[in-house]
Amino acid sequence: MTTESTVAFSPRPPQPAPENPNARWSVAAIEALFALPFMDLMFRAQEAHRVHFKAGEVQRSTLLSIKTGGCSEDCGYCSQSARHGTGLVREALMPLDKVLEHARAAKESGSSRFCMGAAWRSPKEKDLAAVIEMVSEVKKLGLETCVTLGMLDAEQARQLADAGLDYYNHNIDTAPENYGKVITTHTLQDRLDTIEKVREAGINVCSGGIVGMGENQAGRASLIAALANMEPPPESVPINKLIAFPGTPLADADAIDPFDFVRTIAVARIAMPASFVRLSAGREQMSDELQALCFMAGANSIFYGERLLTTGNADADGDMRLFARLNLVSI
Ligand code: SAM
Ligand code: DTB
Ligand code: SF4
Numbered sequence: 001m002t003t004e005s006t007v008a009f010s011p012r013p014p015q016p017a018p019e020n021p022n023a024r025w026s027v028a029a030i031e032a033l034f035a036l037p038f039m040d041l042m043f044r045a046q047e048a049h050r051v052h053f054k055a056g057e058v059q060r061s062t063l064l065s066i067k068t069g070g071c072s073e074d075c076g077y078c079s080q081s082a083r084h085g086t087g088l089v090r091e092a093l094m095p096l097d098k099v100l101e102h103a104r105a106a107k108e109s110g111s112s113r114f115c116m117g118a119a120w121r122s123p124k125e126k127d128l129a130a131v132i133e134m135v136s137e138v139k140k141l142g143l144e145t146c147v148t149l150g151m152l153d154a155e156q157a158r159q160l161a162d163a164g165l166d167y168y169n170h171n172i173d174t175a176p177e178n179y180g181k182v183i184t185t186h187t188l189q190d191r192l193d194t195i196e197k198v199r200e201a202g203i204n205v206c207s208g209g210i211v212g213m214g215e216n217q218a219g220r221a222s223l224i225a226a227l228a229n230m231e232p233p234p235e236s237v238p239i240n241k242l243i244a245f246p247g248t249p250l251a252d253a254d255a256i257d258p259f260d261f262v263r264t265i266a267v268a269r270i271a272m273p274a275s276f277v278r279l280s281a282g283r284e285q286m287s288d289e290l291q292a293l294c295f296m297a298g299a300n301s302i303f304y305g306e307r308l309l310t311t312g313n314a315d316a317d318g319d320m321r322l323f324a325r326l327n328l329v330s331i
Contacts, residue, residue: 025228025271030221033267038259042297045266048273049298057331058295058323059276060304061113061146062106066094066134067127068310071119073150075173076182076249077210077242079310080119086247088310093118093127096134103138106305109316110330114138115146115169117309121186122151132163139164146206151186151194157201167236168198169206175222178215182250195230205230208238208280211264212256220264228271236301237268237275241282243311258286262293269298276301283314288322295328 033041049055069090074083103114116134123131128149135145147160148169160168172191173179179188199205207230209223227237241261244251256264261282268277278301279294286294291314307313323330 025225027218027222027225030225030228030267030271031218033270034217034221034263038263041263041266041270045269045298046296048270049300052274053300054329056295056326056328057300058328059113059278059301059331060111061115061278061301062102062109062111062305063115063117063303063308063313064094064099064102064106065091065119065307065309066099066116066131067091067118067120069119072121073185074183075185077173077213077245078119079245079248081248084248086245093130096130096137099134100137100141103141103143107141107143109305111143111304112331113144113146113167114141115148115167115303117148117169118150119309120150122153123149123156128156128159132159135160135163135165148206151190152197154197154200157194157197157203161201161203165203167204167206169236169238170194170198171208171210171238171240172223172226173209174213175215175219176226177222178213178219182213195234204236205234206236206238207234208236208240208268208278210240210242210281211261212242212244212253212282213250214253217260220260221267224264224267224271227268233272233275235275236278237272238278238280238301239265239268239299240280241285243281243308245311258290259293262290262297265294265299266297278302281308281311284312286314288318288325291322292326295326 069080069088070082071080074081079086079088106114138145144166146167146169174182176188195205211220244253277299279299280303303313305316
C-alpha cells in the first residue's frame with residue numbers, strides 16, 4: 001500500500017505535537033482518535049510510545065491492601081464500600097512487620113514499586129503516621145513507594161513527601177459528566193483538589209480510571225481528555241477494566257468489548273505520550289493475546305503479584321512466561 005492511500009483512509013485528527021505532552025486536548029480530538037481504524041490507531045500509538053519509551057520495557061508494581069473494607073464512600077464499582085452488601089470481611093490497618101514481609105517478597109519477585117492501598121475516604125492522623133513509617137521502611141528495601149489513601153489536605157501531602165513517598169495514586173475514575181452517577185459521597189473536584197496538593201508537595205501523580213462501567217466511547221474520550229489535560233498529565237496512568245464485584249451497584253455492568261479496551265489504552269498512550277500507562281485491574285480475565293495487544297497499544301506498566309486489593313490478579317509465573325514470549329523487559 002502506498003503512503004498516499006494510507007493517508008487517504010486515515011486522516012490524522014488535529015492533535016498536539018507529540019513533543020509537547022502538555023498541550024491541551026479537546027474531547028473532540030480524543031473522540032477522533034477513538035474513531036480511527038484499529039490498525040491506524042495502533043500504529044499511531046506505537047509511534048507515540050517510541051518517542052518517549054523503549055517499546056518492550058514494562059514497569060512492574062506490586063499492590064497490597066493495608067486496610068481493607070468498611071469504607072464510608074459509595075463508589076459504585078468498589079467491593080470495599082460499607083454501603084454495598086458485598087460480604088467483604090473488614091480488616092484493620094496491617095501492622096508494619098506484615099507490610100514489610102509483603103514488600104520483601106515483592107522486591108524478590110522483581111517488582112520495582114510497592115503500592116499500598118487503604119479503604120479510606122481520607123486518612124486520620126494516627127493512621128497517616130503509621131503509613132508514613134511504612135513508606136520510610138519500604139523505601140529502605142530499595143523499592144519505589146506508592147500509596148492510595150483517599151483525599152489528602154496539603155499538610156498530609158507534605159508529610160508523605162517528607163517521608164520520601166514517590167507516587168500517590170488517586171484516580172478520577174470516570175468521565176466528569178458521569179462522576180455523579182457512579183459516586184455521590186465526594187465530587188470530582190474533591191479528587192482534583194487532592195491531586196493538586198500531591199503535585200504541590202512534589203510527589204509524582206498516579207491517576208487514571210476504570211472502563212467497562214457502562215460508559216460509551218464518548219465517555220472514555222472525556223475521561224482520557226480530563227487526564228491528559230492535567231498540568232502536567234499524571235506520570236502514571238492506570239487503566240482499570242471493571243471487575244464486576246457481586247453486591248456492588250455495577251455487578252451486572254456489560255463487559256467492555258476487548259478491542260475497545262485496547263483502543264482506550266492506545267488513545268491514552270497518544271494523549272499522554274510521556275506517561276506510564278498501566279494495564280491495571282482486569283488482567284486476570286484477559287488472554288495472553290489480549291494483553292499482548294495492550295502492550296502493543298502502549299501499555300508499559302502492570303500490577304504484578306497474586307492479588308490486587310480484594311480480588312485476584314494474573315498469575316505471576318504466567319506473566320513472566322508471557323514477558324519471555326514477547327521479549328518484554330522489566331524495568
Ligand atoms: N480509597 C482510595 C481511593 O478511592 O482512592 C484508595 C483505594 S481505591 C480501591 C483505588 C482504586 O481502585 C479506585 O480509584 C478504582 O480506580 C480502583 N478500583 C476499585 N474497585 C475496582 C473494581 N471493581 N474494578 C476496577 N478498579 C477498581
Ligand atoms: C488502580 O488504579 N488500580 C488498583 C490501584 N490503583 C490501587 C486497584 C484495583 C482494584 C481492583 C479491585 C480490587 O481488587 O478490589
Ligand atoms: Fe472507598 Fe476508595 Fe472504594 Fe471509593 S474506591 S469505596 S473511596 S476504597
